[in-house]
Amino acid sequence: MMDTLIQKFVLNGGPMMFVLIPCSLLMVGAVLQGLIRLRKGRVLDPQIAKQAQRIDGVLARRKFVMDLRRLEVPLARAVWLTLKDFDLTAQKPQRQQLESSVSEAAAFAADEMRDRLNTLSTLYTIAPLLGLMGTILGMMNTFYNFAVAEEKSVKLLSIGIQEALVTTLWGLAIAIPAFVAAQVLESIITRYERNQLVEATGEVIQHLYNNDTDPIFGEAAARVEGAVPHGQVSPPPAKPMKRAMGREAPG
Numbered sequence: 503m504m505d506t507l508i509q510k511f512v513l514n515g516g517p518m519m520f521v522l523i524p525c526s527l528l529m530v531g532a533v534l535q536g537l538i539r540l541r542k543g544r545v546l547d548p549q550i551a552k553q554a555q556r557i558d559g560v561l562a563r564r565k566f567v568m569d570l571r572r573l574e575v576p577l578a579r580a581v582w583l584t585l586k587d588f589d590l591t592a593q594k595p596q597r598q599q600l601e602s603s604v605s606e607a608a609a610f611a612a613d614e615m616r617d618r619l620n621t622l623s624t625l626y627t628i629a630p631l632l633g634l635m636g637t638i639l640g641m642m643n644t645f646y647n648f649a650v651a652e653e654k655s656v657k658l659l660s661i662g663i664q665e666a667l668v669t670t671l672w673g674l675a676i677a678i679p680a681f682v683a684a685q686v687l688e689s690i691i692t693r694y695e696r697n698q699l700v701e702a703t704g705e706v707i708q709h710l711y712n713n714d715t716d717p718i719f720g721e722a723a724a725r726v727e728g729a730v731p732h733g734q735v736s737p738p739p740a741k742p743m744k745r746a747m748g749r750e751a752p753g
Contacts, residue, residue, distance in 0.1 A: 515668035516643075518636030522672040525629055529676050532621040533683040539618060540690050545576045546702045554709035563710050564590040576611040576694070580703040583607035585710075594711040604703050612695035619684055626680035633673020640666025 512519060538544070550570070557563050567590055570582040584607040588595050595603075644662025651658065 511668055511671070514665040515672065516636055516640055516665070518632060518639065518669045519672070521632055522629070522636070522669060522676065525625060525632065526672070526676050528621065529625050529629075529680045529683075532625070533679070536619060536622070536683065536687045540615070540687060540694075542698075545615075545694055546698060547575045547577055550575065550577050550581070551702070551706050551709060554706045555712070557710055557712075560591040566710070576615055576699060577702050577706070579614065580604070580607040580611040580699055581706050583610055584703060584707065600704075600707065604700055604707070608695050608699045608703060611699060612691050615691045615694070616688065619687055622680045622684040622687070626677040626684065629676035629680065630670075630673040633670040633676075636669025636673075637666045640669065 512523075515522070554566065557566050567582055567585050570578040571586070573579070584600070584603045587603070588599075594600075641663065644659065644666055647662060648654065648659050
């Protein structure tokens, strides 16, 4: 039974199978690699925040940020890209400047993560074309054999067409999972870019400037300072009582 399936869906595909089979293995490897690289512990390495908490002094802060540029961790890249244009030996930059820099740095780090999905995008683009090429070659060979055969048999022609379509099946079997996986990984990267990466970058920067009491920005900085517990909203300030113009309040 197994020999029949291998003969029917692999060997009968012709020489193009020497390209499609490695493409299928490459697709599986790219999906697994993408899932591993986009783990939260890999993207938002908690060791970076822990190391930032131990930073004491402007020289140590500068050395820590300079060391981050050699790391391939997205959080490290975002922190370095945020602070690389600031004077790290001076006081904390203005809040508006940091907000803009963090957003741009998170977007750039997310783009670097997206660049690693190019293998999947290439595979789901060319796999159907490779399958179609194999089918065309198989059809050409089938019609040639049918033309030179002494006995014209519809059965022989049908078998040849079926064998020619094997490569199309393989091309689609590679392209569809690759496309779905690329979309799933893209959505994960987008979530990091819009929320978690920005907040984690703000927390690390706040640790680096831990002598300053003013939060850098947003909910992440508020959690670092302990001003607002995570998931809660600070109550609005109480409004003063207003007295009616020209009249005393009734006793």
